[in-house]
Amino acid sequence: MRIAFIDFDGTLFDERESLEQASLKVLGKKLSKEEIRKLPKNIKSKIYETNITEFYNLYKPIKEGIDRVLELKRQGYKIIILTARLCKNKEFVEKILKSNNIPYDELICREDLSLKDEEWKAKTIKEFLEKFKAEDIVVLEDKEENIAYIEKYLNRKIKGILIINQN
Secondary structure (H helix, E strand, O other), rough: EEEEEOOOOOOOOOOOHHHHHHHHHHHOOOOOOOHHOOOOOHHHHHHHHHHHHHHHHHHHEEEHHHHHHHHHOOOOEEEEEEEEHHHHHHHHHHHHHOOOOOOOEEEEEEOOOOOOOOHHHHHHHHHHHHOOOOOOOEEEOHHHHHHHHHHHHHHOOOEEEEOOOOO
């Protein structure tokens, strides 16, 4: 079995504009994605939830990421979209994927925020691989450090594809 694990935010979609609008609504000022990441977890969570539920229409497709997904699908990979978003917001992620005609076999989201994003992704991928014994794994990510973390966690060489947003 061939499986491609695809990150959602920053890999398939540029959410910077929607995050700025969400931070403006929640805090009264526009913050960058990097500034939001440094906030306390409860405030960051509120901004991310507002972002996905109220400003998802501002998400911009990242052509390189979407093109890679289409190519992997043509090559016969099972497409697993991973989002660090909470499952209560899954319907919004599905709307964004469907409205942009992005094929996927499964969408996996988080039940809680107890782990860092990269820890959650690595743990989720490992659990999935234990069930489905894949011999060919691809991870599409927007952060090189996440690819390295996942590879180290799995103790296995993977094909990591870094997507750099050119927008």
